[in-house]
Amino acid sequence: MSYLVLARKWRPQKFEEVVGQQPIIQTLQNAIRSDRVAQAFLFTGPRGVGKTSVARILAKALNCKNGPTPTPCNQCDACLEITKTIAPDVFEIDGASNTGVDHVRDLQETIKYLPQKYRYKIFIVDEVHMLSTPAFNAFLKTLEEPPRHVIFIFATTEPHKIIDTVIDRCQRYDFKKIPSHLIQQHLEKIAQKENITISSSALQLIAREAEGSLRDGQSLLDQIVTYAGKEVRDEDVAEILGVVDSKILFDISSAIIKNELCLLYTSPSPRDLSTYRMPSSA
Numbered sequence: 001m002s003y004l005v006l007a008r009k010w011r012p013q014k015f016e017e018v019v020g021q022q023p024i025i026q027t028l029q030n031a032i033r034s035d036r037v038a039q040a041f042l043f044t045g046p047r048g049v050g051k052t053s054v055a056r057i058l059a060k061a062l063n064c065k066n067g068p069t070p071t072p073c074n075q076c077d078a079c080l081e082i083t084k085t086i087a088p089d090v091f092e093i094d095g096a097s098n099t100g101v102d103h104v105r106d107l108q109e110t111i112k113y114l115p116q117k118y119r120y121k122i123f124i125v126d127e128v129h130m131l132s133t134p135a136f137n138a139f140l141k142t143l144e145e146p147p148r149h150v151i152f153i154f155a156t157t158e159p160h161k162i163i164d165t166v167i168d169r170c171q172r173y174d175f176k177k178i179p180s181h182l183i184q185q186h187l188e189k190i191a192q193k194e195n196i197t198i199s200s201s202a203l204q205l206i207a208r209e210a211e212g213s214l215r216d217g218q219s220l221l222d223q224i225v226t227y228a229g230k231e232v233r234d235e236d237v238a239e240i241l242g243v244v245d246s247k248i249l250f251d252i253s254s255a256i257i258k259n260e261l262c263l264l265y266t267s268p269s270p271r272d273l274s275t276y277r278m279p280s281s282a
């Protein structure tokens with residue numbers, strides 16, 4: 001079996017596992033509880049913050065054997081098939097590959113039919129901003145009044161490229177960049193479960209370099225473990241990320257402020273990171 005990268009292996013499978021998007025999660029769960037689920041959703045935000053993952057969890061919540069439920073079981077056929085992306089009534093569409101009017105018309109023909117197996121037909125369109133303006137216009141009527149068994153979930157990193165008449169017909173959720181301390185906490189959990197030995201300061205540096213993207217943080221951790229093995233040293237992290245230890249910068253700044261420039265010549269080379277300890281806080 002081919003190796004499964006950490007970002008896929010540890011993709012959240014229920015709402016409670018989603019990191020850093022609590023207001024959105026709570027709103028979606030309340031909508032399901034109160035039977036106020038919209039016919040179309042627009043998930044916007046930077047890459048790697050959970051848009052597609054939340055779309056899949058929402059699909060499971062609506063089609064779960066026990067549902068609609070804010071806590072899908074992840075055990076029934078619907079949940080398992082959606083997790084494996086083989087559910088016959090959940091369609092994941094790449095907007096970049098289906099940009100034209102003809103693609104939208106084919107989709108409209110599919111929408112007419114009842115679900116084959118589950119409660120709802122759910123269309124998850126990733127990078128929806130790549131659709132052409134004529135394609136968006138062809139979508140408008142269907143989007144405004146879809147059949148009761150159809151729900152659309154659009155995901156995009158560039159909502160400004162979507163025409164206003166489409167946005168008006170969707171319930172919009174803006175995903176935010178994930179705070180670095182939450183990324184660090186999540187990476188610590190992954191490291192523990194994967195039996196990876198790595199310091200908190202090293203994980204802090206990885207989380208900082210991820211710049212708000214949990215997927216980027218997981219990918220960086222994956223790359224570092226591939227380089228260093230499961231016994232990861234602080235120096236390995238600094239070397240593969242190509243960053244200078246913050247302590248070096250602080251020492252240099254302090255020496256300049258105190259007019260102790262001789263310290264710049266007597267201190268170890270900035271490239272010799274093994275002589276420095278990773279900072280305990282940013």
